[in-house]
Amino acid sequence: MKLNIEQRKYIADVLKIIAIAQFAVIGYSGFVKGIASSFVGSGVMFAILVYFGMRVLEGGKDE
Incomplete structure:
Protein backbone atom coordinates (compact mmCIF):
# COMPACT_ATOMS: atom_id res chain seq x y z
CA MET A 1 0.00 0.00 0.00
CA LYS A 2 1.38 3.39 -0.95
CA LEU A 3 1.15 6.06 1.70
CA ASN A 4 2.12 9.68 1.42
CA ILE A 5 4.39 11.30 4.02
CA GLU A 6 1.50 12.79 6.02
CA GLY A 43 9.18 -2.18 27.99
CA VAL A 44 9.82 -4.68 25.22
CA MET A 45 6.41 -3.95 23.69
CA PHE A 46 7.20 -0.23 23.87
CA ALA A 47 10.44 -0.77 21.96
CA ILE A 48 8.72 -2.93 19.33
CA LEU A 49 5.96 -0.38 18.72
CA VAL A 50 8.45 2.49 18.44
CA TYR A 51 10.54 0.40 16.04
CA PHE A 52 7.52 -0.24 13.81
CA GLY A 53 6.70 3.47 13.90
CA MET A 54 10.20 4.25 12.68
CA ARG A 55 9.90 1.62 9.94
CA VAL A 56 6.63 3.19 8.75
CA LEU A 57 8.40 6.54 8.41
CA GLU A 58 11.31 4.96 6.54
CA GLY A 59 8.97 3.14 4.17
CA GLY A 60 8.72 6.12 1.86
CA LYS A 61 12.41 5.84 1.00
CA ASP A 62 11.95 2.32 -0.41
CA GLU A 63 9.35 3.37 -2.97
Missing part, protein backbone atom coordinates in the same frame (compact mmCIF):
# COMPACT_ATOMS: atom_id res chain seq x y z
CA GLN A 7 -0.15 9.38 6.33
CA ARG A 8 3.16 7.85 7.39
CA LYS A 9 3.67 10.53 10.05
CA TYR A 10 0.14 9.98 11.36
CA ILE A 11 0.58 6.21 11.64
CA ALA A 12 3.96 6.64 13.33
CA ASP A 13 2.44 9.12 15.82
CA VAL A 14 -0.43 6.74 16.60
CA LEU A 15 2.02 3.91 17.24
CA LYS A 16 4.06 6.17 19.51
CA ILE A 17 0.95 7.15 21.48
CA ILE A 18 -0.10 3.50 21.84
CA ALA A 19 3.42 2.58 22.98
CA ILE A 20 3.48 5.30 25.63
CA ALA A 21 -0.04 4.51 26.83
CA GLN A 22 0.53 0.78 27.21
CA PHE A 23 3.83 1.38 28.98
CA ALA A 24 2.16 3.88 31.31
CA VAL A 25 -0.68 1.52 32.20
CA ILE A 26 0.92 -1.93 32.12
CA GLY A 27 4.53 -1.03 32.83
CA TYR A 28 3.82 1.34 35.68
CA SER A 29 1.32 -0.97 37.35
CA GLY A 30 3.82 -3.83 37.06
CA PHE A 31 6.52 -1.60 38.56
CA VAL A 32 4.32 -0.48 41.46
CA LYS A 33 3.07 -4.02 42.20
CA GLY A 34 6.55 -5.48 41.87
CA ILE A 35 5.71 -7.67 38.88
CA ALA A 36 8.97 -7.58 36.99
CA SER A 37 7.71 -9.63 34.04
CA SER A 38 4.90 -7.15 33.42
CA PHE A 39 7.28 -4.19 33.61
CA VAL A 40 9.91 -5.76 31.37
CA GLY A 41 7.34 -7.12 28.91
CA SER A 42 5.77 -3.70 28.63
Whole structure:
Protein backbone atom coordinates (compact mmCIF):
# COMPACT_ATOMS: atom_id res chain seq x y z
CA MET A 1 0.00 0.00 0.00
CA LYS A 2 1.38 3.39 -0.95
CA LEU A 3 1.15 6.06 1.70
CA ASN A 4 2.12 9.68 1.42
CA ILE A 5 4.39 11.30 4.02
CA GLU A 6 1.50 12.79 6.02
CA GLN A 7 -0.15 9.38 6.33
CA ARG A 8 3.16 7.85 7.39
CA LYS A 9 3.67 10.53 10.05
CA TYR A 10 0.14 9.98 11.36
CA ILE A 11 0.58 6.21 11.64
CA ALA A 12 3.96 6.64 13.33
CA ASP A 13 2.44 9.12 15.82
CA VAL A 14 -0.43 6.74 16.60
CA LEU A 15 2.02 3.91 17.24
CA LYS A 16 4.06 6.17 19.51
CA ILE A 17 0.95 7.15 21.48
CA ILE A 18 -0.10 3.50 21.84
CA ALA A 19 3.42 2.58 22.98
CA ILE A 20 3.48 5.30 25.63
CA ALA A 21 -0.04 4.51 26.83
CA GLN A 22 0.53 0.78 27.21
CA PHE A 23 3.83 1.38 28.98
CA ALA A 24 2.16 3.88 31.31
CA VAL A 25 -0.68 1.52 32.20
CA ILE A 26 0.92 -1.93 32.12
CA GLY A 27 4.53 -1.03 32.83
CA TYR A 28 3.82 1.34 35.68
CA SER A 29 1.32 -0.97 37.35
CA GLY A 30 3.82 -3.83 37.06
CA PHE A 31 6.52 -1.60 38.56
CA VAL A 32 4.32 -0.48 41.46
CA LYS A 33 3.07 -4.02 42.20
CA GLY A 34 6.55 -5.48 41.87
CA ILE A 35 5.71 -7.67 38.88
CA ALA A 36 8.97 -7.58 36.99
CA SER A 37 7.71 -9.63 34.04
CA SER A 38 4.90 -7.15 33.42
CA PHE A 39 7.28 -4.19 33.61
CA VAL A 40 9.91 -5.76 31.37
CA GLY A 41 7.34 -7.12 28.91
CA SER A 42 5.77 -3.70 28.63
CA GLY A 43 9.18 -2.18 27.99
CA VAL A 44 9.82 -4.68 25.22
CA MET A 45 6.41 -3.95 23.69
CA PHE A 46 7.20 -0.23 23.87
CA ALA A 47 10.44 -0.77 21.96
CA ILE A 48 8.72 -2.93 19.33
CA LEU A 49 5.96 -0.38 18.72
CA VAL A 50 8.45 2.49 18.44
CA TYR A 51 10.54 0.40 16.04
CA PHE A 52 7.52 -0.24 13.81
CA GLY A 53 6.70 3.47 13.90
CA MET A 54 10.20 4.25 12.68
CA ARG A 55 9.90 1.62 9.94
CA VAL A 56 6.63 3.19 8.75
CA LEU A 57 8.40 6.54 8.41
CA GLU A 58 11.31 4.96 6.54
CA GLY A 59 8.97 3.14 4.17
CA GLY A 60 8.72 6.12 1.86
CA LYS A 61 12.41 5.84 1.00
CA ASP A 62 11.95 2.32 -0.41
CA GLU A 63 9.35 3.37 -2.97
